[in-house]
Amino acid sequence: MSPSDASFPGRSLLRSSEWALVLAIILAVAITALIDANHSYYFKPLESARDIARNTALLGIFALGATVVIIAGGIDLSAGSMIALSGTVCAATMLALAPAEMIGFKPVGPLAVVTAIGASLTAGFLVGTLHTWLVTSIRLPPFIATLATLVGLRSFARALCESTTASFTPTKSALINVYDPFFKTVRDNVWISVAVFGVLALFTWIILTRTVLGRHLYALGGNEQAARLSGIRTDNIKWFAYCYGAMTAALAGLFYVANESVAAPVNQGRGHELNAIAAAVVGGCSLSGGIGSVPGTILGAIFLRVVIDAVSKIIKTGADVYEGLIVGIVVVIAVTLGQLGHFAAGGRRLLPGSLGLCAIPTLSIFCGMIISMTAGARVGLASGLAALVLLGILRVWESRRF
Amino acid sequence: MDQHDTVVSMLGITKQFPGVIALDDVTLHVQAGELLAICGENGAGKSTLMKILSGVYLPDEGELWVRGVPVRFKTTRDAEAAGIAIIHQELNLVEDLSVSANIFLGRELRTSLGFLNERQMIQRSQELLDSLECRISPLSRTGGLRIGDQQLVEIAKALSLDASIVVMDEPTSALTESESRRLERVIGRLRSQGVTIIYISHKMDEVFRLADRIAVLRDGRMVRTENRSAASPQQVTGWMVGRDISNAHAYTPRIPGERVLEVHNLFVPWPGHARGYRLSGVSLNVCRGEVLGIAGLMGAGRTELLETIFGAGPQKWSGEILLRGRSVHFTHPQEACDAGIAMVCEDRKRLGVFPNLTVGSNVSLCTLSRAVRGGLVRRRIEEAMVAQSIRDTGVKTSGLSSNILGLSGGNQQKCIVSRWLLTQPEVLLLDDPTRGIDVGAKAELYALIDTLCRRGMAVLVTSSELPELLSLSDRIVVLSEGRVTAEFNRNEASEQRIMEAATLGAFNRTGHELPN
Numbered sequence: 001m002s003p004s005d006a007s008f009p010g011r012s013l014l015r016s017s018e019w020a021l022v023l024a025i026i027l028a029v030a031i032t033a034l035i036d037a038n039h040s041y042y043f044k045p046l047e048s049a050r051d052i053a054r055n056t057a058l059l060g061i062f063a064l065g066a067t068v069v070i071i072a073g074g075i076d077l078s079a080g081s082m083i084a085l086s087g088t089v090c091a092a093t094m095l096a097l098a099p100a101e102m103i104g105f106k107p108v109g110p111l112a113v114v115t116a117i118g119a120s121l122t123a124g125f126l127v128g129t130l131h132t133w134l135v136t137s138i139r140l141p142p143f144i145a146t147l148a149t150l151v152g153l154r155s156f157a158r159a160l161c162e163s164t165t166a167s168f169t170p171t172k173s174a175l176i177n178v179y180d181p182f183f184k185t186v187r188d189n190v191w192i193s194v195a196v197f198g199v200l201a202l203f204t205w206i207i208l209t210r211t212v213l214g215r216h217l218y219a220l221g222g223n224e225q226a227a228r229l230s231g232i233r234t235d236n237i238k239w240f241a242y243c244y245g246a247m248t249a250a251l252a253g254l255f256y257v258a259n260e261s262v263a264a265p266v267n268q269g270r271g272h273e274l275n276a277i278a279a280a281v282v283g284g285c286s287l288s289g290g291i292g293s294v295p296g297t298i299l300g301a302i303f304l305r306v307v308i309d310a311v312s313k314i315i316k317t318g319a320d321v322y323e324g325l326i327v328g329i330v331v332v333i334a335v336t337l338g339q340l341g342h343f344a345a346g347g348r349r350l351l352p353g354s355l356g357l358c359a360i361p362t363l364s365i366f367c368g369m370i371i372s373m374t375a376g377a378r379v380g381l382a383s384g385l386a387a388l389v390l391l392g393i394l395r396v397w398e399s400r401r402f
Numbered sequence: 403m404d405q406h407d408t409v410v411s412m413l414g415i416t417k418q419f420p421g422v423i424a425l426d427d428v429t430l431h432v433q434a435g436e437l438l439a440i441c442g443e444n445g446a447g448k449s450t451l452m453k454i455l456s457g458v459y460l461p462d463e464g465e466l467w468v469r470g471v472p473v474r475f476k477t478t479r480d481a482e483a484a485g486i487a488i489i490h491q492e493l494n495l496v497e498d499l500s501v502s503a504n505i506f507l508g509r510e511l512r513t514s515l516g517f518l519n520e521r522q523m524i525q526r527s528q529e530l531l532d533s534l535e536c537r538i539s540p541l542s543r544t545g546g547l548r549i550g551d552q553q554l555v556e557i558a559k560a561l562s563l564d565a566s567i568v569v570m571d572e573p574t575s576a577l578t579e580s581e582s583r584r585l586e587r588v589i590g591r592l593r594s595q596g597v598t599i600i601y602i603s604h605k606m607d608e609v610f611r612l613a614d615r616i617a618v619l620r621d622g623r624m625v626r627t628e629n630r631s632a633a634s635p636q637q638v639t640g641w642m643v644g645r646d647i648s649n650a651h652a653y654t655p656r657i658p659g660e661r662v663l664e665v666h667n668l669f670v671p672w673p674g675h676a677r678g679y680r681l682s683g684v685s686l687n688v689c690r691g692e693v694l695g696i697a698g699l700m701g702a703g704r705t706e707l708l709e710t711i712f713g714a715g716p717q718k719w720s721g722e723i724l725l726r727g728r729s730v731h732f733t734h735p736q737e738a739c740d741a742g743i744a745m746v747c748e749d750r751k752r753l754g755v756f757p758n759l760t761v762g763s764n765v766s767l768c769t770l771s772r773a774v775r776g777g778l779v780r781r782r783i784e785e786a787m788v789a790q791s792i793r794d795t796g797v798k799t800s801g802l803s804s805n806i807l808g809l810s811g812g813n814q815q816k817c818i819v820s821r822w823l824l825t826q827p828e829v830l831l832l833d834d835p836t837r838g839i840d841v842g843a844k845a846e847l848y849a850l851i852d853t854l855c856r857r858g859m860a861v862l863v864t865s866s867e868l869p870e871l872l873s874l875s876d877r878i879v880v881l882s883e884g885r886v887t888a889e890f891n892r893n894e895a896s897e898q899r900i901m902e903a904a905t906l907g908a909f910n911r912t913g914h915e916l917p918n
Binding site: 206210211212215216218219221222223225226227228229230231232233289290291 | 712714734735736738739740745747752753754755756757758759763766767768770771774777778779821
């Protein structure tokens, strides 16, 4: 993608790289529909779509926040822990306001629910402010600042959970069950989360493309010093970005609580910040800042969820076993495809020197092992050997060419 | 000249960079064991020439002979193998490594087992440092050393290569008096060992104290090579600046209005630097409808002066800045911007252009809020605003949504000027606005500055090219090492006088008598 696509009032909704993602999504769905032995896309289209939509919305909500932070030239590694903290704050607030109802599995009343949601979003704002303070006043690199909160906030959430349960229930516990009908409705009605995601996406898109703030976010990410020298209050823009990142994660945390009917700070959202960053990167965000878009991130999130769903359908194991592997491979392939032009034009080699020589068996072994675990040892061995031969040919071709 | 004595010959060297000819058919012979000084203004091509000699750049044309053999240096390693070492103006040290690790970086000594031979490296480093009168431990962290000591580490590194030809690129620009003296003693010692030294400087007193011969570069061409005894400092500065002034454009007098900006006794500290201040006791003023030129060599404090006025400087300052008679103290460029000051920064790529934004967004950035209706940016209003502005400045672009990096340097600069003109400033600060742009675009910028000035804008402009400054300015203030050393009216100013004032600080500091 060329940088000029990045912002000046988008002429068209999607850029060429985003159309490629649309194509990839359609392809992935088509392949799954064909290969899946249960043909679940054919027999249960609505159910399948709902599954993907729920997961995409859940990932997409805080992937939008990650996008804003990345465009502003930062990074937020703490989203997963923010999800856990937000859920815990929500449940703990309700427990404190209505302990008898919470323990007795009864409705806690609208006032408690609204207060709890407000408290969670406020927690997001506070964490975003903390990040900004660490980055701008203490001058920590964003990676370090949010790495600290990544580990710190989860532990904080757990401590909060235990001390709240110790105060308001007979025993202290590392989780708080949530039975309020409001959360049940959200869980049972998937389209609520999809609608929230849609509204948030529209809101984010308007901010990024149609407001001064949005333009300043791009400017900050593209050239921070020039932005400051142009009279932009870069610290305030960063403040917005980090708060947006943390508050979208807080919002996602509420959906996690609703879907699982429990606030479980130990595991909820663990590692999910990387999925959000991956969705943004697959959608065209540049981690050096200044480049990215809302449609790109939405498509990135859909693509990730579709591929994860496809693999779980085709090989019939729990999606979570292969989720990380899939996200990793998709990120590498998406970013590599974006750079293929450079390889062709700049005379860069994919397999240079002795590093390239060692990369050939490495890649072949990975390929062979992954396929043998999913499709049987014989197919795996054959694919591994095929990869070895193909990469070998590529290597020979490259050394002739340069 | 005896052929056997010539250790380096550079014949017909030409080097082009996009849009600029850095070196144009330069020929230079260096004799074995001599100290050859290379003088020239900023941008004359001194550093480029030395980077070619040391393998950083390959020349586009021309030949390089070392000790009678034609060579072609593709990397600095090739040059080092031929016994040539360079001490760059910007030091090339890894700050977090120890001194001895830096001296042997990339050429680490190893034991017979293949491990690092720390003991030997430390011992060799200690010997090298001792020979340089440098009292630092080879184990200390390089980043924690003073600049002068870091420079000696670089020299030690060059010596560890057993270099017989050492290039020093403005080595004293960051040194204190005593550090400069020590460097001179080191140079004397190197010469007694038969090392050939090529010494780049524009400080006349140093050049005349150290050099055997002096070569003068101007605008990428070799002007003259002369024995020291046959030249005077005045002659050399004359050769440095003396180009034909045929391109000076016709100047019709402007009538300045009331004073709009005054600077009184400005002091900007420079913690950790030998000089202690970036600017000291600087006073100047500029009126509406007037162009005030600020002359000075690299490091004189031109950029710091403009940045301080604009509220963008890193340091706290003392003194007084009056804008329309009111004392102001900006802490962020936004305040300066709101008060009617605009600044076009020196380094366009680093401080001006947003590479990820389009031409239109780059221009509208400072004034985007004017295109907002109901909280949203209206594209049509923004486009009209930008189109008007770039028409005034004459930006040539295929469209507002094209990539800014696709424009030529001159057009990028005009975009940035357009950005600032939209803020309707009363005072325009231009920091070396024509650096790296082509002749045509320069002429257009000069015309634009003249027009703006006649409309009543006050313009402060710095430039590393003296003829440019002379043709643009109504008055010229000369800075040298953070102080104002002269102020000329347009009719009093000449390149010779400015150059003398700009190099004055160096003379004063060392108190050296100039040979006449």
